[in-house]
Amino acid sequence: MNKRCTLLTRLSIRARSTGDEENSSSTTLDTSRYTFFFHEFSLSFQNLIARVSPGKKWLENCRAYSVPASSKVVRDERFATLDDQDIKHFSGIVGSKGLVVDKDELEVANTDWMRKFKGSAQLLLRPQSSNQVAEILKYSSSRRIAVVPQGGNTGLVGGSVPVFDEVIVNLGAMNSIISFDEVSGILICEAGCILETLDKFLADKGFMFPLDLGAKGSCQIGGNVSTNAGGLRLIRYGSLHGNILGLEVVLSDGTILDMLSSLRKDNTGYDLKQLFIAGAEGTLGVVTKVAVLTPQKLPSVNVGFLACTDYTSCQKMLLEARKHLGEVLSAFEFIDSFALDMVLKHSGDRHPLPDAKEKFYLLIETTGSNQSHDKEKLDNFVETVLTQGLVVDGTIAQDNTQISNFWHIREAWFLQLPPLGKAGAVYKYDLSIPIKDLYNLVEILRERLATVVAYGHLGDGNLHLNISAPDYDEKASFFFQLLAKIEPFVYEWTAAHKGSVSAEHGLGFMKAHAIHYSRSPETVELMRKMKAMLDPNGILNPYKVIA
Ligand code: FAD
Ligand code: MLT
Ligand code: ZN
Numbered sequence: 001m002n003k004r005c006t007l008l009t010r011l012s013i014r015a016r017s018t019g020d021e022e023n024s025s026s027t028t029l030d031t032s033r034y035t036f037f038f039h040e041f042s043l044s045f046q047n048l049i050a051r052v053s054p055g056k057k058w059l060e061n062c063r064a065y066s067v068p069a070s071s072k073v074v075r076d077e078r079f080a081t082l083d084d085q086d087i088k089h090f091s092g093i094v095g096s097k098g099l100v101v102d103k104d105e106l107e108v109a110n111t112d113w114m115r116k117f118k119g120s121a122q123l124l125l126r127p128q129s130s131n132q133v134a135e136i137l138k139y140s141s142s143r144r145i146a147v148v149p150q151g152g153n154t155g156l157v158g159g160s161v162p163v164f165d166e167v168i169v170n171l172g173a174m175n176s177i178i179s180f181d182e183v184s185g186i187l188i189c190e191a192g193c194i195l196e197t198l199d200k201f202l203a204d205k206g207f208m209f210p211l212d213l214g215a216k217g218s219c220q221i222g223g224n225v226s227t228n229a230g231g232l233r234l235i236r237y238g239s240l241h242g243n244i245l246g247l248e249v250v251l252s253d254g255t256i257l258d259m260l261s262s263l264r265k266d267n268t269g270y271d272l273k274q275l276f277i278a279g280a281e282g283t284l285g286v287v288t289k290v291a292v293l294t295p296q297k298l299p300s301v302n303v304g305f306l307a308c309t310d311y312t313s314c315q316k317m318l319l320e321a322r323k324h325l326g327e328v329l330s331a332f333e334f335i336d337s338f339a340l341d342m343v344l345k346h347s348g349d350r351h352p353l354p355d356a357k358e359k360f361y362l363l364i365e366t367t368g369s370n371q372s373h374d375k376e377k378l379d380n381f382v383e384t385v386l387t388q389g390l391v392v393d394g395t396i397a398q399d400n401t402q403i404s405n406f407w408h409i410r411e412a413w414f415l416q417l418p419p420l421g422k423a424g425a426v427y428k429y430d431l432s433i434p435i436k437d438l439y440n441l442v443e444i445l446r447e448r449l450a451t452v453v454a455y456g457h458l459g460d461g462n463l464h465l466n467i468s469a470p471d472y473d474e475k476a477s478f479f480f481q482l483l484a485k486i487e488p489f490v491y492e493w494t495a496a497h498k499g500s501v502s503a504e505h506g507l508g509f510m511k512a513h514a515i516h517y518s519r520s521p522e523t524v525e526l527m528r529k530m531k532a533m534l535d536p537n538g539i540l541n542p543y544k545v546i547a
Pocket of ligand 1: 113148149150151152153154155156159160171191212213214215218219220221222223224225226227228229230231232281282283285286287288414504505508541
């Protein structure tokens with residue numbers, strides 16, 4: 001049976017249903033205090049999932065390899081070192097329940113999700129109100145104590161953990177939903193609300209959060225806003241720049257900026273809240289409240305898993321999907337066969353297309369209000385692309401279980417990476433590249449390196465590149481040799497193709513040095529001036545973004 005017949009058979013037999021450094025005196029980096037951590041790649045899938053689900057122990061079984069940091073970052077000696085008086089003062093602000101000095105808790109909060117970056121904060125604060133955040137920052141500014149705003153600590157660029165001994169200010173205790181207007185769909189909540197909690201709250205009311213990502217069980221809306229998280233359905237719902245209507249932000253001097261508008265239209269002067277949505281990553285202020293426009297949750301969901309022989313077909317598929325699925329298209333994700341095989345091997349998930357031997361796979365989702373109409377649309381679309389030869393094999397989920405299974409495979413694309421590097425490290429890149437050029441980078445890198453795992457949000461021109469070292473032997477020289485093959489090449493190539501070195505994860509600590517690849521010197525200079533104006537003592541998330 002040829003491929004076309006295979007697909008047609010599948011389609012016919014399966015009924016679908018619902019589906020700043022100036023003047024600074026400094027000391028050199030103490031690598032025992034700031035260390036690059038490599039994963040313990042033999043962590044089980046469950047342990048990895050536990051990181052995404054709060055409340056589970058994940059640090060157990062974790063063996064960390066440390067090598068000297070390649071970065072030349074030094075502690076800024078203008079920052080004060082905490083003393084007893086400071087701790088007493090902070091305790092007076094947040095009370096004993098908001099002040100954490102316990103070693104184990106600090107260990108978790110000091111370590112990033114990738115277990116690649118680790119700080120040595122001696123104090124973690126959990127404010128319970130905007131006023132407490134304001135008091136913390138006011139005092140920290142006056143004493144020049146550096147702080148790191150932290151949400152769910154799921155960031156992938158080392159932005160959410162201290163580089164040295166900065167105080168961690170975690171927003172998790174500020175997790176109240178303030179109001180929800182069922183007519184306008186506008187939700188107002190505190191910054192520490194967990195994304196999944198908000199989505200469940202909204203689902204009960206027939207609405208949904210316009211952002212979805214694999215870390216939803218842990219990430220907080222304040223962290224999402226501060227990184228302008230993109231996620232899986234940006235193609236449909238757009239970025240947070242459009243959906244966030246208002247913010248409350250606390251500046252480094254303790255000023256509470258009330259920009260918590262819940263108006264769809266508000267052109268009164270500069271739209272300052274946008275400064276704190278993406279780009280800022282906790283370097284300009286602490287987001288304490290958020291107003292977001294939420295869409296209706298639509299009942300009809302259909303998901304297809306389709307195989308294409310070449311990248312050109314994937315691009316044409318995007319065009320056709322936009323043409324035929326238009327308003328119902330809600331996700332367009334891609335993975336290549338190398339990555340998919342690896343994910344399936346480690347996750348135990350079943351290949352949705354067991355007979356397919358194609359190089360590219362697409363997960364396409366539609367979401368609408370009319371099941372028969374949406375089903376017919378997807379059927380017609382698949383029939384068209386099949387006839388055009390753009391797709392050679394495919395299947396459409398026939399029930400909610402299958403829909404979840406397909407999405408589970410997608411969300412595992414990243415979670416299943418570590419087993420690949422059982423003997424090594426994973427270098428993670430998150431790039432925006434014009435769609436026509438996007439996969440060229442993967443092929444070029446594959447000529448330089450053994451293992452390159454590629455997937456991403458093709459609909460958004462967002463490539464996730466994950467490079468692992470098959471023979472990592474814990475020697476620093478290997479680390480540097482491998483890294484030299486990747487950087488700065490990946491950044492230079494991306495810049496040469498008019499891409500961005502940070503599509504959705506931000507710059508954090510990992511890519512602060514790379515900002516120049518995607519922003520002009522004049523732009524970076526203006527950013528520095530804005531940072532100096534909003535945070536004159538530079539206490540907010542130092543060494544990050546434009547460090
Ligand atoms: P944190 O990691 O705690 O912090 C991130 C940054 O924001 C830091 O610089 C921190 O200082 C700052 N920050 C946090 N809270 C505040 C606040 N209240 N005020 C000011 N600054 C603050 N990202 C995507 O864009 N798309 C994806 O599809 C995606 N998928 C992911 C899947 C997995 C499994 C994982 C682990 C991560 C994924 N990420 C993705 C990355 C990450 O989840 C997002 O960047 C998320 O928005 C971070 O939220 P958080 O609450 O964990 O923030
Ligand atoms: C994703 O799309 O899964 C996330 O951005 C995490 C990753 O880079 O894999
Ligand atoms: Zn992503």
